Amino acid sequence: MSDSPYSTDLDKNAANYVPLSPLTFIERAASVYPERCALVYNDTRRNWLETYRRCRRLAAALQKRGVTADDTVALLLPNVPAMYEANFAIPMAGAVIHALNIRLDADSIAFQLRHGGARVLLTDPEFSDTVSAALGQLDDPPLVIDVADPAIGDGELIGDIEYEEFLATGDPEFSWALPRDEWQAIALGYTSGTTGNPKGVVTHHRGAYLNAVSNILAWNMNAHPVYLWTLPMFHCNGWCFPWTIAALNGTNVCLRSVSDVAIFDAIRRNGVTHLCGAPIVLNLMANASEELKRGIDRRVNVMTAASPPPPSVLEAMAQLNFNVTHTYGLTEVYGPAVVCSWHEDWDQLTPGEQAKLKARQGVRYPMLEELVVADPKSLEPVDRDGQTIGEIMFRGNVVMKGYLKNPAATAEAFAGGYFHSGDLAVCHPDGYVEIKDRSKDVIISGGENISSIEVEATLYRHPAVLEAAVTAMPDQKWGETPCAFIDLRAGAEGVTEEEIINFCRDNMARFQAPRKVVFGPLPKTSTGKIRKYELRERARKL
Secondary structure, three states, X not given: OOOOOOOOOOOOOOOOOOOXXXXXXXXXXXXXXXXXXXXXXXXEEEEHHHHHHHHHHHHHHHHHOOOOOOOEEEEEOOOOHHHHHHHHHHHHOOOEEEEOOOOOOHHHHHHHHHHHXXXXXXXXXXXXXXXXXXXXXXXXXXEEEEOOOHXXXXXXXXXXXXXXXXXXXXXXXXXXXXXXXXXXXXXXXXXXXXXXXOOEEEEEXXXXXXXXXXXXXXXXXXXXXXXXXXXXXXXXXXXOHXXXXXXXXXXXXXXXXXXXXXXXXXXXXXXXXXEEEOHHHHHHHHOOOHHHHOOOOOOEEEEEOOOOOOHHHHHHHHHOOEXXXXXXXXXXXXXXXXXXXXXXXHHHOXXXXXXXXXXXXEEEOOOXXXXXXXXXXXOOEOOOOOOOOEEEEEEOOOOOOEEOOOHHHXXXXXXXXXXXXXXXXXXXXXXXXXXXXXXXXXXXXXXXXXXXXXXXXXXXXOOOEEEEEEEEEEEOOXXXXXXXXXXXXXXXXXXXXXXXXXXXXXXXXXXXXXXXXEEOOOOEOOOOOEOHHHHHHXXXXX
């Protein structure tokens, strides 16, 4: 025991230590800006005091139904007000948020509900058929609450009670408490599960608090943003933005479904200042009709993650006065935890040069302690030469607790004291990280490594290409070669495989060019990521 005067008789106490939790953000918003608009959905508008009282009602109602500390409450909801409220109410009740991907099938939903031990499920009538089939597989189904939405009609109500009726059983003055320990779980989110069952990522109050604030710093956000929910709130708890917007006393504009019409209409009507989305959302906006794009007279800040946005899309967004910030992260690090922080002198570069810089993933978030590109075995950082490939690894307070009921996977992910992302990257001389591929997506052709991302970036430069994905195809001579899957722009149906291959050969090393091109729509997840594992299977059979 230290006898230092800085430690003796200077212990934590109720006056100087409070566990960090994002729940404090909404209490402050309601007390400081009670009348400011917190949420917009179609014709519904609620201020921060009303929203806070509804959250407290829901928390109280959950506790009345027996929900206690560390119980799991599941959500199968689009971006509607109840989904936003639940991100505060569930942890106010001491429970854990389990947001389900709304595009999952019944078997996947049943697995997650069973594995996560959900006590309660809030569901939208749009998904009633799928939910009913999932519940039929459970020996001990949860209490089901229907969240009816007039925007889609009544729908089939399959639950024990409707949301507003359930809310009425709770106390709007419910006296909730912060977690006893900031390490307490706040959310459960499942990985994609491209092979076998998905892993349940468990995050905590401390990390959620820190990453919510990191969003503000990384994106240079000011008070009172108007944030459009194009990003699904089920995805990494909306990248922590439900809590970020409360911290900034902003306005949440909820969007049930994403389309170019809905996005541009919401921006014009509500004065949207910020939105997030995968590159597919940017592509959707960049390729919208000129009529839709008219009337946007202010700069809109856009944060994107997932795969690197093609430089052509970034250039198109800049021409529309949409300021794109590129980030990178995973469910295991609360969503974005790396950002391509911008330098003022880069403003003097050409649009093409700026787009190439923006396509890099960047540097660590302000509240991430360490980001390295290193050899996955030796853990030695790679040279900062922009060429040597290593694995992206994280260390810090915005890394998950671990995988639920899976100690072996947790130990593997944390080997050597780092979280191993599985993403392969280089580190540039300025310290900025650039992903080259997932470890399983690198194409090794005749002993040479080919980055599918680099081939995709070249394909996107072809004026006829709307979307592109590249994966390995077996080859008797070379072992494997690149295969390109392409969705063409409207009116470009006459483009041939030979034209695409020759374009690539003219714009990159010939050995990197695809040997096969397959035209047609690309399979995607609900968050806009291309399902490369499906394309790999198709390529193996060509």
